Amino acid sequence: PFPIEGPTSPQSSMIATGQNYLVFPHFTLESGITLKNVPIAYKTWGKLDPVRKDNVLVVAHALTGSADVEDWWGPLLGPGKLFDPTRFFIFCANVLGSPYGSGSPCTRKDGEDCDATTGRFSREAEWSGEGWWGPEFPATTVRDDVAIQKLVLDYLGVEAIFACIGGSMGGMSVLEWPLCFPVRFPKGAGEAVNQRPYISAIIPIATAARHGAWCISWAEAQRQSIYSDPLYLHGYYPPNQTPRAGLAAARMAALLTYRSRDSFESRFGRRTGSNKAAASPAIENGSTPAVHERRASVNEESAMAHNEGNKTPRASTSPPSKATTTPSTAVFSAQSYLRYQGDKFVKRFDANCYVHLTRKMDTHDLARGRAHWGVLPGEKRLPHGGEEDDEALSRVLGFLGQGKTRCGGVEPPFVHVVSISSDGLFQTPEQRLIHQLIPGSTFQEVGSPEGHDGFLLEFEAIGTRCTNVLRSPTANAGQNGATGGGHLGQVKESVFGEVEDLTRW
The missing domain is CATH 3.40.50.1820 (Alpha/Beta hydrolase fold, catalytic domain)
Incomplete structure (x- = not known):
């Protein structure tokens, strides 16, 4: 093996100083598949x-x-x-399989861009996602x-x-x-x-x-959350358009298994916070009778309340309209916590890596x-x-x-x-x-x-x-x-x- 300069992935660039990287020219997995130029990130004290x-x-x-x-x-x-x-x-x-520096879906396939003499990777190409392992990284x-x-x-x-x-x-x-x-x-x-x-x-x-079956089942539910995101694209998504909603949903589900029912009840109970006022489309055609305007507004407000918290792009069946302000929708503190953690997680993790690691545990x-x-x-x-x-x-x-x-x-x-x-x-x-x-x-x-x-x-x-x-x-x-x-x-x-x-x- 030979040492290289990091980082080797976008997520590993977030790690504080002191992380080391070692590249192995060849490493054969338990499956019999041989990886080439596989990096391993590590720290010591x-x-x-x-x-x-x-x-x-x-x-x-x-x-x-x-x-x-x-x-x-x-x-x-x-x-x-x-x-x-x-x-x-x-x-x-x-x-x-983790995004924080070792060989994973977020590192270059076979490390072909790694120079053993300089110990450097091609950063620009790597950050663009070109040549990444993606979903093809072996189990x-x-x-x-x-x-x-x-x-x-x-x-x-x-x-x-x-x-x-x-x-x-x-x-x-x-x-x-x-x-x-x-x-x-x-x-x-x-x-x-x-x-x-x-x-x-x-x-x-x-x-x-x-x-066990309990953990395997939770992992499957989390993977299905990722798969159901239309941006997942069977794992071939570009780094600038990742399945954030699916990964966030997977994280939320995982958090429920990391805590206990009693801890959630004692921390949140039924407390609520005020959600920011949302913009609601109004009927643009000025000739529409006022009663129809009110009915449409009520319908749209109901639909917005129904979809409160939905992060996927809206597919509207009505024509675009002027924005009006609707009454704020109450959001439970427990909901806010899960959404916050989901949003935070997608900024530091990768969906393909999450799928890979849960399968590893299985x-x-x-x-x-x-x-x-x-x-x-x-x-x-x-x-x-x-x-x-x-x-x-x-x-x-x-x-x-x-x-x-x-x-x-x-x-x-x-x-x-x-x-x-x-x-x-x-x-x-x-x-x-x-x-x-x-x-x-x-x-x-x-x-x-x-x-x-x-x-x-x-x-x-x-x-x-x-x-x-x-x-x-x-x-x-x-x-x-x-x-x-x-x-x-x-x-x-x-x-x-x-x-x-x-x-x-």
């Missing part, structure tokens, strides 16, 4: 221990996050905190992200990871890390040479061992392709189906259990599973299942009324407990403790407003 090279903390971002941990988990980053740059070399990479999986990020860590000289931590989609990645790389250079799935463990601890938060299943793990010679396996899948999942997660011999005798990582009590997307029973299937793991249920977003909001509960976990003798086995040199100033304001939107809820 702190310094790598020059001797042991194992004080690495890998942070994995969620669906619409970026490699900029300060933007969405800023309160946890700083000296003495969970993400302590004076102790750890903190690493976070942008996943494939990627969570395992693809883990595999290519491992190559970035190799490039940086990392020899072992102290801990992996992440929530939601990031939690999926966290669970995959020790299964894909129990040691630094495994022979293959389920086996490895006799090396020291590559990862000492993992902390999956608000996630699941496999993506593929998540720790047992996929690993049904043979842990099966003894001559042991009878259950017929393919639900029970067989459950048995396979149990065996796969068993590889992470304390006291288990796996991969040539390599010790498994310490596992701390975190759940949010009111999470309606990845419910607590899903995290309890992970805990139950991994012998020796610990479990923490964070009491919060905020739903799935609690993993981003409950800074104190998550930060304090997880910091103690990373300082425990079990988690620190084989790790040399603090390393000096890292310094971080005051946590900056969120570039995309992620932290502010959450904490000011």
Whole structure:
């Protein structure tokens, strides 16, 4: 791989300074498709221990996050905190398919415009959308992200990871890390040479061992919102005319899964705000009787009230007319909040990327392709189906259990599973299942009324407990403790407003 100057996409140009870009001339996906000149965007904080090279903390971002941990988990980053740059070399990479710098629908196909000598991309061509992958960007999986990020860590000289931590989609990645790389250079799935463990601890938060029907269904509804926008054009839309209404609607639907019913009720209730007076067409023909004018005006006002909040272009069945002012339409505060968030989101994200990432999450299943793990010679396996899948999942997660011999005798990582009590997307029973299937793991249920977003909001509960976990003798086995040199100033304001939107809820 070779480093290049960024940004590599319009959205990655929004990232604050400090994001790095590494291009891999070739990378083969789990599907067998080989990408050429694929960029990976990443950020780091702190310094790598020059001797042991194992004080690495890998942070994995969620669906619409970026490699900029300060933007969405800023309160946890700083000296003495969970993400302590004076102790750890903190690493976070942008996943494939995301618009924030790594290979995605918003980067150039095969990177053919990237010059390895200068490390530069053709900006003007790229920003116009010409040569972008668009909807043709191949499907990627969570395992693809883990595999290519491992190559970035190799490039940086990392020899072992102290801990992996992440929530939601990031939690999926966290669970995959020790299964894909129990040691630094495994022979293959389920086996490895006799090396020291590559990862000492993992902390999956608000996630699941496999993506369930509930989450898959919500993702499908969100994708259909995007598909139904007439500007979507099967993903071949120009950058200056994107399916904003569809993407905003998808974001609104997603927000309902990120919070809880109680949090919405307590925050908004039935409070309303006054909507700005809207312009209503009047009858232009002066010879129309006044009664017809009034009737037409009432009809148009009714239609406008019916379509209040509709962002799609109007297809009028009546001739253009003079604008008049109609009484303001009351809008519930909950509606205003969703619309504001939808409008804000489309300014920083891409519809094709959203489709891609939700499909990536749909593929998540720790047992996929690993049904043979842990099966003894001559042991009878259950017929393919639900029970067989459950048995396979149990065996796969068993590889992470304390006291288990796996991969040539390599010790498994310490596992701390975190759940949010009111999470309606990845419910607590899903995290309890992970805990139950991994012998020796610990479990923490964070009491919060905020739903799935609690993993981003409950800074104190998550930060304090997880910091103690990373300082425990079990988690620190084989790790040399603090390393000096890292310094971080005051946590900056969120570039995309992620932290502010959450904490000011």
